[in-house]
Amino acid sequence: MNVTNKITLLERLGAYLNGQGTEEEREQLRLAKQKAFHQNGWFIPEFVDLSIQQIADNFLRRPLLEAWVAQYPGFGELASPKNVGIVAAGNIPLVGFHDWLTGFLSGHRIKLKLSSKDDVLLPHLIGKIAEWSPQAGEITEIRDVLKDCDAYIATGSNNSARYFEYYFSKYPHIIRRNRTSVAVLTGSETLADLEALASDALLYFGLGCRNVTKVYVPEGYDFEALMTAFKKFDWLMDNHKYKNNYDYNLALLMLNSAKFQTNDNLLLHENESVFSPLSVLHYSVYRNRAELEEQLAGNPDLQCIVAADRIPFGQAQAPRLSDYADGVDTPAFFAAL
Known part of the structure; x- marks a missing residue:
């Protein structure tokens, strides 16, 4: 799939998150949010809704996606896609969405290992993409164990980061620690x-x-x-x-x-x-x-x-597409593969 088609799917996903789908789809999203809360008591409805709204507003709008991708000429146009393993965190709802989004647009194949604390919402959204486009659904594979990948992105605690560094040291990687x-x-x-x-x-x-x-x-x-x-x-x-x-x-x-x-x-x-x-x-x-x-x-x-002259008050939890975790440019990482 080309990047334009993927952006069309992501724009549709944003509309879905904003409740613009069918009545059946709105019920599916409601049940997914409810299940996420029942599984993790920290994921209260108010904060799940907030995370979903931030993603819909700041990530999944076509003009934003097109302007973001345009910063990386040729992004998503690959002759030989790689397998990229992503180890997602689970501290707040959908915290691993940006890594998945970047990988999805990059043209590489994504092997995704979810946190047990947040293994409902992201699979649900990926499942909607697959429902709308089986071809797009084949890009992402959710796994319990990551191996045989060409590169890795892993987010976790300082302790788990030491293990990630050991296991993934010989591959291109991004390892994120406590911040x-x-x-x-x-x-x-x-x-x-x-x-x-x-x-x-x-x-x-x-x-x-x-x-x-x-x-x-x-x-x-x-x-x-x-x-x-x-x-x-x-x-x-x-x-x-x-x-x-x-x-x-x-x-x-x-x-x-x-x-x-x-x-x-x-x-x-x-x-x-x-x-x-x-x-x-x-x-x-x-x-x-x-x-x-x-x-x-x-x-x-x-x-x-x-601060008044840095990230404005009230905006810390409203990152944009180019606000990369740990300051590491993830699209550039994917492009360099």
């Missing part, structure tokens, strides 16, 4: 900015690598407005999994006599680490913005930096 995101505040942010930042931190319960887990604030910063803004996510405490994490981390901080603040849905704790436990937001005080920027630029653990 997280931070925000830099100046003290001049509006309440709307801080409420948008709350979304950057707490959408998907904070489980994504693009979620803000730490904020940097200037000396003398008043946290009252920040903690008030984050109360827009009070409803997370209705989820027992999130509340259990909050109660556990609250107990740890109290037992360790650590200083912290809380607004009853989030724990704010001063800590040097950019990684924070679920339901906890770390912070550090900076004195010189230029020095801080230099420090952040050299940190390999960072996926995104949210």
Whole structure:
């Protein structure tokens, strides 16, 4: 199949995700979302719907896809397709969609290993593509074990990444490890900015690598407005999994006599680490913005930096097609094969 035909299918998939299919198709999507939630309690309907909407709006529109592919002349026009293995993560709904999308358009054959935490939604979407076009359906094969591939893309924890490096070292590969995101505040942010930042931190319960887990604030910063803004996510405490994490981390901080603040849905704790436990937001005080920027630029653990002059507040969890994980250009990787 040529790229134009594939984009037509992806555009149809976007319409399907936006509920523009038949009544039967809308019911199929509803049941798939329901099954995903029943299988993984973190995939609540609100966050599954959000992920699906972001994909439909930011990935699956024809003008966006055509402009993106046009950046790579000859993309998808291959004389000898390779077998590319993709090991998908499962921390937030459909987190592996972009890798699959890129592979699907590239012209290579995709061997996909799903996370047990997210093995409902992506197979459902791939199945719809196959239903509309059996030829397109043959591009992707879902496997329990990946072997005999010519290249690999694998996403996982730091621990699993060591195994990926060992097993895939002799093949072209992209190996992704734990990453997280931070925000830099100046003290001049509006309440709307801080409420948008709350979304950057707490959408998907904070489980994504693009979620803000730490904020940097200037000396003398008043946290009252920040903690008030984050109360827009009070409803997370209705989820027992999130509340259990909050109660556990609250107990740890109290037992360790650590200083912290809380607004009853989030724990704010001063800590040097950019990684924070679920339901906890770390912070550090900076004195010189230029020095801080230099420090952040050299940190390999960072996926995104949210600030008034960087990724806008509220946009961390709304990546575009060219916002590549770990800054690695995946279409260029596929093209180079």
